[in-house]
Amino acid sequence: MPEPRTVAARCLSLISALCLAALILTAPGAPAALADDGLAVPGETGGSCFATLAVMETLERRQALDFRCPCGCGGNGAAMLIRLLHEHFGDGGPPPEVDQLFVGRLEEQLPEVAQNLSLAAAQSPAWDGRRGWSDSGYANEFVRDLLNAQEAELYGPLQSAFTAWRIRLEAASIEKVLMAVPADLAYGPRLLAAGADPAERVPFDAVLWFNLLREGE
Numbered sequence: 001m002p003e004p005r006t007v008a009a010r011c012l013s014l015i016s017a018l019c020l021a022a023l024i025l026t027a028p029g030a031p032a033a034l035a036d037d038g039l040a041v042p043g044e045t046g047g048s049c050f051a052t053l054a055v056m057e058t059l060e061r062r063q064a065l066d067f068r069c070p071c072g073c074g075g076n077g078a079a080m081l082i083r084l085l086h087e088h089f090g091d092g093g094p095p096p097e098v099d100q101l102f103v104g105r106l107e108e109q110l111p112e113v114a115q116n117l118s119l120a121a122a123q124s125p126a127w128d129g130r131r132g133w134s135d136s137g138y139a140n141e142f143v144r145d146l147l148n149a150q151e152a153e154l155y156g157p158l159q160s161a162f163t164a165w166r167i168r169l170e171a172a173s174i175e176k177v178l179m180a181v182p183a184d185l186a187y188g189p190r191l192l193a194a195g196a197d198p199a200e201r202v203p204f205d206a207v208l209w210f211n212l213l214r215e216g217e
Contacts, residue, residue: 049073053084055098064100064209069109077110078158085161093165099212101169107178107205115187116154118204120146122182122196129200132179139177143206147171166215173209180204 049071056066065085073080085093107114121127124146132139148171151159159169179201182188192198 051077051080051084053081053088056102058100062100063098064102065094065098065212066102067109068104072108072111075111078113078155081110082158082161093162093167094212096214100172101210101212103208103210105205106208110155110158113155113158114204115190117143117146117206118185118187118202119191119194119196120150120154121202122191122200123194127202129179129197129202132177132203133201136177139179139203140174140206143177143203144171144174147174147208162212168213170211170213171208172211173207175207176205177203178205 051069051073054066056064058064067081069077069080103109127142132142147154162169181201182191182196182198185204
């Protein structure tokens with residue numbers, strides 16, 4: 001018979017494992033479970049760069065597209081996502097039960113959109129970098145509203161692809177906005193050339209969820 005201490009240690013280990021699993025399942029910002037086999041194709045940069053698109057079931061029992069391109073897809077993530085959408089769904093587009101798109105970290109998955117976001121924020125008189133740095137709620141709301149107000153400039157090709165299926169993208173949830181001054185960004189010279197304040201932080205990344213809105217919604 002095992003020693004009482006050994007049994008207790010095993011029980012504690014089991015409890016810890018269960019708690020960790022619960023934390024993973026309830027963590028915000030990521031879909032919960034795979035609803036089909038998804039799709040994986042080589043990214044445009046070649047080599048070991050892969051992009052994936054899958055249909056996931058969220059914690060709310062809804063279905064969401066889950067796009068991943070951790071290598072940045074050569075700076076052209078939107079084009080890769082559009083390609084995957086067509087390969088996955090054909091000309092009909094996502095079915096009605098799929099009503100969300102999880103992008104995750106914008107800088108990783110859609111880096112060109114992240115750059116457009118930084119530029120638009122730098123040029124917006126409504127952006128307050130000091131307030132954004134100290135107030136995450138303000139930063140989240142600003143980025144969400146900017147994405148919805150300037151969709152054509154920020155992610156026009158992606159929106160056009162969904163428009164062909166009579167679906168409108170709506171930035172629904174923004175979390176964990178990251179900010180930096182232009183000098184700390186690889187495309188900082190572009191921001192400064194466009195008139196950005198070199199001392200003001202601008203948003204360059206966020207965790208993003210889109211809603212897929214059909215006509216009449």
